[in-house]
Amino acid sequence: MFFSKATSIEYYVVLSVHTLVTQGDLHFTNPPEQHKMNLFQSVTSALDNTLASDPTAVIFGEDVAFGGVFRCTVGLRDKYGKDRVFNTPLCEQGIVGFGIGLAVAGATAIAEIQFADYIFPAFDQIVNEAAKYRYRSGNLFDCGNLTIRAPWGCVGHGALYHSQSPEAFFAHCPGIKIVIPRSPVQAKGLLLSCIIDKNPCIFFEPKILYRAAVEQVPMESYQIPLSQAEVLQEGSDITLLAWGTQVHVMREVAAMAQEKLGVSCEVIDLRTIQPWDIETVCKSVVKTGRLLVSHEAPVTGGFAAEISSTVQEECFLNLEAPITRVCGYDTPFPHIFEPFYIPDKWKCFDAVKRMINY
Amino acid sequence: MLSETTQSSSRKFCPPLVLGVKRLCLHSLSQVFLSETDLRTIMCPKYDVLGLGASVQSSVFENTTGSAVLPGALQQQPFDSLAEKPQFPGASAEFVDHLEFIQPNVISGIPVYRVMDRQGQIINPSEDPQLPKEMVLNFYQKMTLLNTMDRILYESQRQGRISFYMTNYGEEGTHVGSAAALDPEDLVFGQYREAGVLMFRGFPLDLFMAQCYANVDDLGKGRQMPVHYGSKDLNFVTISSPLATQIPQAAGAAYAIKRENTNRVVICYFGEGAASEGDAHAGFNFAATLECPLIFFCRNNGYAISTPTDEQYRGDGIAARGPGYGMLSIRVDGNDVFAVYNATKEARRRAIAENQPFLIEAMTYRIGHHSTSDDSSAYRSVDEVNYWDKQDHPISRLRHYMTARGWWGEEEERAWRKQSRKLVMEAFERAEKRQKPHPDLLFSDVYLEMPPSLEKQKESMWRHLQQYREHYPLDHYEK
Numbered sequence A: 001m002f003f004s005k006a007t008s009i010e011y012y013v014v015l016s017v018h019t020l021v022t023q024g025d026l027h028f029t030n031p032p033e034q035h036k037m038n039l040f041q042s043v044t045s046a047l048d049n050t051l052a053s054d055p056t057a058v059i060f061g062e063d064v065a066f067g068g069v070f071r072c073t074v075g076l077r078d079k080y081g082k083d084r085v086f087n088t089p090l091c092e093q094g095i096v097g098f099g100i101g102l103a104v105a106g107a108t109a110i111a112e113i114q115f116a117d118y119i120f121p122a123f124d125q126i127v128n129e130a131a132k133y134r135y136r137s138g139n140l141f142d143c144g145n146l147t148i149r150a151p152w153g154c155v156g157h158g159a160l161y162h163s164q165s166p167e168a169f170f171a172h173c174p175g176i177k178i179v180i181p182r183s184p185v186q187a188k189g190l191l192l193s194c195i196i197d198k199n200p201c202i203f204f205e206p207k208i209l210y211r212a213a214v215e216q217v218p219m220e221s222y223q224i225p226l227s228q229a230e231v232l233q234e235g236s237d238i239t240l241l242a243w244g245t246q247v248h249v250m251r252e253v254a255a256m257a258q259e260k261l262g263v264s265c266e267v268i269d270l271r272t273i274q275p276w277d278i279e280t281v282c283k284s285v286v287k288t289g290r291l292l293v294s295h296e297a298p299v300t301g302g303f304a305a306e307i308s309s310t311v312q313e314e315c316f317l318n319l320e321a322p323i324t325r326v327c328g329y330d331t332p333f334p335h336i337f338e339p340f341y342i343p344d345k346w347k348c349f350d351a352v353k354r355m356i357n358y
Numbered sequence B: 001m002l003s004e005t006t007q008s009s010s011r012k013f014c015p016p017l018v019l020g021v022k023r024l025c026l027h028s029l030s031q032v033f034l035s036e037t038d039l040r041t042i043m044c045p046k047y048d049v050l051g052l053g054a055s056v057q058s059s060v061f062e063n064t065t066g067s068a069v070l071p072g073a074l075q076q077q078p079f080d081s082l083a084e085k086p087q088f089p090g091a092s093a094e095f096v097d098h099l100e101f102i103q104p105n106v107i108s109g110i111p112v113y114r115v116m117d118r119q120g121q122i123i124n125p126s127e128d129p130q131l132p133k134e135m136v137l138n139f140y141q142k143m144t145l146l147n148t149m150d151r152i153l154y155e156s157q158r159q160g161r162i163s164f165y166m167t168n169y170g171e172e173g174t175h176v177g178s179a180a181a182l183d184p185e186d187l188v189f190g191q192y193r194e195a196g197v198l199m200f201r202g203f204p205l206d207l208f209m210a211q212c213y214a215n216v217d218d219l220g221k222g223r224q225m226p227v228h229y230g231s232k233d234l235n236f237v238t239i240s241s242p243l244a245t246q247i248p249q250a251a252g253a254a255y256a257i258k259r260e261n262t263n264r265v266v267i268c269y270f271g272e273g274a275a276s277e278g279d280a281h282a283g284f285n286f287a288a289t290l291e292c293p294l295i296f297f298c299r300n301n302g303y304a305i306s307t308p309t310d311e312q313y314r315g316d317g318i319a320a321r322g323p324g325y326g327m328l329s330i331r332v333d334g335n336d337v338f339a340v341y342n343a344t345k346e347a348r349r350r351a352i353a354e355n356q357p358f359l360i361e362a363m364t365y366r367i368g369h370h371s372t373s374d375d376s377s378a379y380r381s382v383d384e385v386n387y388w389d390k391q392d393h394p395i396s397r398l399r400h401y402m403t404a405r406g407w408w409g410e411e412e413e414r415a416w417r418k419q420s421r422k423l424v425m426e427a428f429e430r431a432e433k434r435q436k437p438h439p440d441l442l443f444s445d446v447y448l449e450m451p452p453s454l455e456k457q458k459e460s461m462w463r464h465l466q467q468y469r470e471h472y473p474l475d476h477y478e479k
Helices: A004-015 A039-053 A076-080 A092-104 A120-136 A167-171 A184-196 A246-261 A278-288 A303-318 A345-356 B036-043 B133-158 B172-180 B195-201 B205-213 B246-260 B278-289 B319-325 B337-354 B382-391 B394-404 B410-433 B452-471
Strands: A034-038 A058-061 A085-087 A109-112 A146-152 A177-179 A201-206 A214-218 A230-233 A238-242 A265-269 A272-274 A291-298 A324-328 B187-189 B266-271 B294-300 B328-333 B358-363
Touching: A034 A039, A034 A184, A039 A076, A039 A184, A039 A201, A039 A214, A058 A092, A076 A085, A092 A109, A092 A120, A092 A146, A092 B246, A092 B278, A120 A146, A120 A167, A120 B278, A146 A184, A167 A177, A167 A201, A167 A272, A167 A303, A177 A184, A184 A201, A184 A214, A230 A246, A238 A246, A238 A278, A238 A345, A246 A265, A246 A291, A246 A345, A265 A278, A278 A291, A278 A303, A278 B452, A291 A303, A291 A345, A303 A324, A324 A345, B133 B172, B133 B195, B133 B205, B133 B394, B133 B410, B172 B195, B172 B294, B172 B337, B172 B358, B172 B394, B187 B246, B195 B205, B205 B410, B246 B266, B246 B278, B246 B294, B278 B294, B278 B319, B294 B337, B319 B328, B319 B358, B328 B337, B337 B358, B337 B394
Parallel strands: A058 A085, A058 A109, A109 A146, A146 A201, A177 A201, A238 A265, A238 A291, A291 A324, B187 B266, B266 B294, B294 B358, B328 B358
Antiparallel strands: A034 A214, A177 A272, A230 A265
16 A cells, blocks of 8 residues: 555656766776666675675675575675675674674675664674774774675665664764665665775665666776765755655655746755765755755654754855754654655655745 | 685584593593583483484585585484474484473583692693793793782872773783783784783783873873773784673684684683673674684683672583583683693684684682772672682792792792882883873874864864863873
8 A cells, every 4th residue: 555655766766767877976987887787786786896806805694695685695605605605693793793803804894784773783883893993992903894784764664673764873973984875876886985995884775775776787896985975956946965765755856846836956965974075065055045854764863963953053144944854753663654754755845845935 | 815615614623522521620631622512411411412422513514505404413314204303403403202401500510620739739740731941931920020010000090190900910820821822823802801911922011001001102092091902913902891892803803814714713802791791692603603713711700890700690600601502612720821721722723723613711710809990898808809819829829830840939039029020110100201192193093084074173172272272281292
């Protein structure tokens, strides 16, 4: 029965295959060989490139050996061997702790947490250990070779424990990077950047896009820079800022606003949550004077709060309206009430209307 | 490039299972590592569960299509649903037709392996590692130097010169015995009471002091509380305060090292209190399941701050948990430096040869307070502490061994006490005079590169300091 968000994503992403050729960040000396891939396949491709080029790289987590519950690691164990792609016991604190140790010893460690909702047993290892390893040792030791991947965000029926977006918990912790892609091309490039980056990274993969988002993705390895937001669409009246799945909602809202209100929206994909690209966002808000930030995670203490606070500090005199957040309610993520819970295009559209008329 | 034939799921050598552990004190190392079958047979002697008395091999066999079949000690059994044997994938066992709970054995637990008695006399000469005189003197000098440094730094905290300190009194044998059995390239993960391992490896007094004083020479750049040592050169991973977090990390490091094929082992130290943490369970299970060349070294010193062991666990200590994970385990007298040495040496040899973890539980006693923030007279008697200090101390036991051989006497003791104290005091006086590191180091190493937002915060701090400098102790810090 549930349809609204899922179909809007599918509609948007499939339609955008031709336009979403975001080659802006990608620089290839020769035209790259491309394949049609969905998001989980683009992840597999990134992992395949990594295992091929880095002999120390290993992938591990629950059920990754047979291909993973979302098929992100299909074929890799057969191709690279069972010492490189292997299951671990069911223990997230162990997965991340083990990954930290691998990284400290110099190997490239790619840990999978089955759902971002289950990352919390590993919170101590991430926040108290991984994030602080370099600082506390005076740079004698670090776990920069660690990347943690986890499926993230709403999926239509996931409820409390298969829908969460926990980026805000980690954004508060200096020392780790948090990255969230909106599409297959972005996912591959950003994941490869995370893997190569010499800091521990958490890479959240919007699970609703695993199958729904399809693009032509280069076969070879390429990187999309971290801590750089991307302006997807320029506009003059209001800045719409989001990440992951919500970027597609914002693009739809931009189209609606143009058509129904004659409002010109600038749409920005933040991409890296931490450290985030303050400069690009502020530059946009200085131009438009209005900022709408939207995420599925609950509004209180969500990452939109941090963005709002910084932007009002930097751009106070440029603001024509208060910064508005359209986010999930302060409740656990509900099951049957998901259509009412999520920050859908109508809520965002309504917020745009109010801000324009402020 | 790594070769295809990594040693992942096959063990190179499986020792025969030998019992003989009925006595409380076990004097022969060759029989001491207990596998899970050992333990079950001790606990319920009627059930020789495999009907073998032979070696236990718990690797999961994979058939040609890559799916797992029954784990088990026996050679691969064809799946036969008509046989009256359990076919469950989860355990390799026989059926039993009457109800009986396995009794955990805590009255007569896993025996304690030792080489010397409390007076430093060798009990079973074949267990004496017969180390050369220079090596044994070095053990003694390292243990006593640590003891001297502990006394001086504890006192310096009392005098307000450093903010905090933790002594190692009574546990010097666990540090030096195990460190001596390792190669310098072996990677060490510690908890916080293993300074003797670092000292044995050659970490200079000046650097111990620099870390405690958080001065400009501190390799850690002044960021952590005292005793949070680390040394890349000496392969000693920097200490962190959260307990047991190092345990699964050690398993991961060992896995990486296994893939490198460099004949190194990882050793992971922790206390009996830390062993209650979930991370300990995670680390043990991962190490065993993923076949990591790793020594888990538990210092069971009787207390976790004020919590005695009978409030920490109900089972037979930490060693008894090992077989539950499929891990070879031993309990040793931690105050017997030779027992610790022998057990660690053997564990190291086999961990590398067989790619499996070993668990050593070194029984000892924490003679000192937990730290300078603790006064242990609040929860234990002075008599109890004195017993261990006077009757069963690793340093005195080793000294008796040395004096019995004419390697050490009153004169040597006097001269060494004077010299070691002088060495420590000189390092102490140097450390006292050094400045603190530059305040810029507050901001670096959060990431490899400094993000622009943090640059801005650093600039903001310096602008603030320019205006309000008299309220900040800038004179003590490097310019």
